[in-house]
Structures are given as C-alpha cells and as structure tokens.
Amino acid sequence: xxxxxxxxxxxxxxxxxxxxxxxxxxxxxxxxxxxxxxxxxxxxxxxxxxxxxxxxxxxxxxxxxxxxxxxxxxxxxxxxxxxxxxxxxxxxxxxxxxxxxxxxxxxxxxxxxxxxxxxxxxxxxxxxxxxxxxxxxxxxxxxxxxxxxxxxxxxxxxxxxxxxxxxxxxxxxxxxxxxxxxxxxxxxxxxxxxxxxxxxxxxxxxxxxxxxxxxxxxxxxxxxxxxxxxxxxxxxxxxxxxxxxxxxxxxxxxxxxxxxxxxxxxxxxxxxxxxxxxxxxxxxxxxxxxxxxxxxxxxxxxxxxxxxxxxxxxxxxxxxxxxxxxxxxxxxxxxxxxxxxxxxxxxxxxxxxxxxxxxxxxxxxxxxxxxxxxxxxxxxxxxxxxxxxxxx
Numbered sequence: 374x375x376x377x378x379x380x381x382x383x384x385x386x387x388x389x390x391x392x393x394x395x396x397x398x399x400x401x402x403x404x405x406x407x408x409x410x411x412x413x414x415x416x417x418x419x420x421x422x423x424x425x426x427x428x429x430x431x432x433x434x435x436x437x438x439x440x441x442x443x444x445x446x447x448x449x450x451x452x453x454x455x456x457x458x459x460x461x462x463x464x465x466x467x468x469x470x471x472x473x474x475x476x477x478x479x480x481x482x483x484x485x486x487x488x489x490x491x492x493x494x495x496x497x498x499x500x501x502x503x504x505x506x507x508x509x510x511x512x513x514x515x516x517x518x519x520x521x522x523x524x525x526x527x528x529x530x531x532x533x534x535x536x537x538x539x540x541x542x543x544x545x546x547x548x549x550x551x552x553x554x555x556x557x558x559x560x561x562x563x564x565x566x567x568x569x570x571x572x573x574x575x576x577x578x579x580x581x582x583x584x585x586x587x588x589x590x591x592x593x594x595x596x597x598x599x600x601x602x603x604x605x606x607x608x609x610x611x612x613x614x615x616x617x618x619x620x621x622x623x624x625x626x627x628x629x630x631x632x633x634x635x636x637x638x639x640x641x642x643x644x645x646x647x648x649x650x651x652x653x654x655x656x657x658x659x660x661x662x663x664x665x666x667x668x669x670x671x672x673x674x675x676x677x678x679x680x681x682x683x684x685x686x687x688x689x690x691x692x693x694x695x696x697x698x699x700x701x702x703x704x705x706x707x708x709x710x711x712x713x714x715x716x717x718x719x720x721x722x723x724x725x726x727x728x729x730x731x732x733x734x735x736x737x738x739x740x741x742x743x744x745x746x747x748x749x750x751x752x753x754x755x756x757x758x759x760x761x762x763x764x765x
Contacts, residue, residue, distance in 0.1 A: 378390075441465060442468060444468075445465060445468035445469040445472050445474065446474075448465070448469050448474060448487065449483050451487055453487070453490070453491065454488065454491035459492060459495065462488065462492050462495075466488055466653045466654075467653075469484060470660075475515070475654075475657045476660060476664055478514070481514075482514045482515050482517075485518040485519070489518050489520055489521060492653075493521040494521040494523060494550065494652065495652060495653060496521070496653050497519045497522065497651070497652035497653070497654045497655075498522065498523050499522065499523060499524040499650060499652070500522055500524070500525050500526070500650050501524075501526040501648045502525075502526060502530055503526050503527075503529060504529035504530070506529070506530040506531045507665060508658075508661055513537065516538075516541075520544070520546030520547055521546075522547060522550065522551055523550055523551065523552050524552070524648075525542075525551060525553070525554055525555070526555040526645065527554075527559065528557045528587065529558040529559065530559060531560065532556065532561060533559065533561070534560075534561060534564050534568060535565070535568060539568060540572075542554065542569065543569065543570075543573055543578065543579030544579060545578055547579070547580075548581045548582070551582060551583060552584045553642070554583055554586055555586075555645070556569075556586075556587065556588060557589035557590045557611065557614075558590040558591070559591060560591065561588065562591070562593060563593050563594055563596055563600075565591075566588065566593055566597045566601075567597070567600050570600045570601065570604075574600070574603040582606055583604050583606060583607060584607065584608045584609065585609045585610075585642050585643075586601070586604070586609070586610050586611070587610075587611040588612060588615065589612060589614050589643075590614035590615070591615055592615070593612075593615050593616060593617070594615075594616040594617065595617050595622075595626055598626060598627065598630050598631065599630055601630070601631060602630050602631065607631060609633075609640055609715045609716070610627075610631065610715075611640070611643045611713055611714075612714065613711045613712045614712075615712070617712060619635075619710065623712075627714050633715060633716055634714060634716075635713070635714055639713055640715060643711075643713060
C-alpha cells in the first residue's frame with residue numbers, strides 16, 4: 374500500500390524504517406494518485422504503443438524503471454547515493470528532474486546535496502549566473518549545495534560588500550576545486566574584498582586553488598590588492614574598470630604583492646563568450662529561471678493590463694531587460710582599456726620586475742611552503758581585520 378510501513382533488510386536482518394511515509398509515483402493529472410482497488414494496474418508501469426495495423430498494445434516496464442521512478446519520487450528519503458554507479462545516478466537525476474523535484478523549495482536543497490555528495494562536479498562543474506541576480510537570490514539555498522564547482526561566474530549579480538554568498542565562496546567545500554571566480558560589476562569596494570578574503574587571511578581556509586579572478590568594474594583601489602596576497606595559486610587577474618590607474622606604480626605594486634605582470638594582450642580567460650553552465654543540473658538551472666519568470670497571479674489588474682501582460686509576456690520582458698544590461702556593460706568594457714595581469718613563467722619576468730623582489734621571495738616564501746610557520750600578527754592583521762575577526 375502507498376502509506377504502509379517500510380522494511381529494509383540489511384546484512385541478513387530485517388528492520389522497520391520508522392516515520393517514513395512514501396508517496397506514490399507521480400501520474401497524469403487525470404488519474405487518481407490513490408487507488409481504491411489494489412488490483413488495478415498502474416498506467417505508469419506500462420508503455421502504450423501502436424502496431425502496424427493501428428491497434429493499441431502495451432508492454433510492461435522493466436523492474437529497474439519502475440524502481441527508478443519510485444526512488445525519484447521519494448528521493449528526499451534517501452540517505453546516500455555514495456557507491457552507486459554514475460550511470461544509475463545520471464538516470465535517477467534525470468527522473469527526478471522530470472518529476473519536477475528540484476522545483477520544490479522544501480525538497481530541492483536536500484535532493485541536490487544528495488547527488489552532489491555522491492557525484493561531485495558531474496552534477497555541476499561550471500555555473501554561469503552572469504547578470505542573473507534574481508535567480509541567485511531566489512535559489513541561494515540550492516546554489517550552496519554545489520560544492521564541486523570549478524568555474525563560477527557571478528558578474529553583475531549585485532552582490533555589494535556584504536552578501537551571504539561570500540561564506541560559500543570561502544567554504545571548505547569549494548576550497549579544493551574552485552579555480553575560476555568572476556565577481557565583476559557587483560559594486561564591490563575595498564571593504565567588500567576585505568570581507569570576502571577575511572576567512573582566507575585570518576583562518577587560512579578557502580580559495581586554496583583559485584587561479585583566475587575577475588574583479589573588474591568594481592570601485593576598488595590599489596589598496597585592496599593586499600587582500601589578495603593570501604591567494605597562493607592566483608595566476609590571472611582582471612582589474613579593468615576599477616579605481617586603479619594604469620602606470621608604473623600599478624605595475625610595480627602588482628608585481629611586489631601578487632607576482633603578476635601586465636598583459637599587453639587581453640587574456641582569453643576573461644572572455645565571457647564561452648561561459649556556460651555545465652553538468653547534469655544544467656536544465657534544472659534553466660527550469661529555475663523559467664519558473665521564476667512566470668507571470669504571477671494578480672486579481673486586481675484591469676483587463677487592459679492583463680491583456681498586455683499576456684501578449685508581451687513577463688518572461689520576454691525580463692530577458693530583454695537583462696540583455697540590455699549585459700550589452701551596455703559589454704559596450705562599456707570595450708571602450709575602456711583592459712587591465713589584465715598574469716603570472717609569468719619562472720625566469721621570464723621582465724628586467725624591471727627581476728630587480729624588484731617580492732617580499733615572499735626575500736623570506737623564502739615561508740608562509741606558503743610551511744604551514745606550521747607563523748607570521749607576525751602585525752604584518753597580516755590590521756585594525757579592520759580585527760573588527761571582522763570579532764564577528765566570527
């Protein structure tokens with residue numbers, strides 16, 4: 374029966390799973406979810422086709438497909454998928470997506486975390502939320518479950534200086550995988566960059582593998598560069614459209630603090646034309662955006678406004694607004710000179726850079742090569758840092 378007790382046999386012993394009520398597999402809207410006669414065949418267990426003569430015929434689905442649909446409809450009760458083959462995980466994720474499980478706010482975060490813990494970056498290895506700030510704010514709980522992202526684009530998401538996504542970016546779950554981060558066009562100031570890197574500088578956790586960072590079109594100054602000194606593997610930096618003025622001083626500061634030199638040619642790593650969401654959850658992200666852009670029910674609208682909304686469509690309006698914002702931002706980026714910096718190969722630094730040794734080189738880079746070595750507190754923590762430390 375649909376609401377009967379559930380028994381599980383483990384290692385030869387039968388035990389009852391308490392307080393779990395399984396729901397039936399979703400069927401068509403016209404059919405009843407609860408059967409009055411248990412002997413009636415369920416339509417979702419059969420495949421209906423037509424033969425060459427046009428007669429209706431049906432064949433039963435395999436036990437695997439029936440079980441797959443059952444688990445997909447009750448995925449929130451699954452404890453773990455670790456150890457299950459990737460092929461089964463892929464089919465189970467597709468079945469849950471078709472069952473619209475990931476559109477339910479009360480079930481989606483747990484279901485996504487279940488798949489991410491078992492299959493990592495196969496669920497989602499790259500996430501592009503460029504200028505999609507409504508989606509970021511509405512699905513924050515779901516986005517935090519993606520802890521195997523290698524590339525994350527949050528350009529134009531209106532983060533400001535104190536957004537809750539900062540804690541996820543510097544979390545231990547993303548520390549070993551995130552290599553590319555784009556946070557340009559977010560109104561991020563020196564204070565915001567200081568707050569973002571505070572866990573890295575103070576507690577030595579987060580952003581361990583970050584190689585490419587985009588902070589362009591943010592009101593940050595050269596003073597904020599010292600907050601990036603804690604990123605041990607930073608190789609490329611985009612500072613275009615910021616408060617930094619291009620010149621000899623900026624080149625010298627960039628080399629002394631971060632070991633980066635100016636690139637005469639724009640780096641391909643900051644070309645957003647190839648940015649896209651990749652993984653099993655690609656269509657899930659699109660479903661979130663489509664579902665959030667649907668027209669809400671408003672009872673007090675006059676007939677003319679209702680007709681206008683139905684004709685033009687709210688989704689099309691939202692998409693046009695985002696496209697205009699994106700095109701205007703790209704046009705501004707084309708007009709301004711790029712400030713791209715990269716780490717040169719060993720022994721190929723320019724003469725001016727060779728003469729000026731980085732502070733880490735003078736001390737043998739003890740802080741990065743030896744985790745047990747302690748730095749002087751006065752050289753790392755400022756008064757602002759101590760205020761931030763008190764908040765943790």
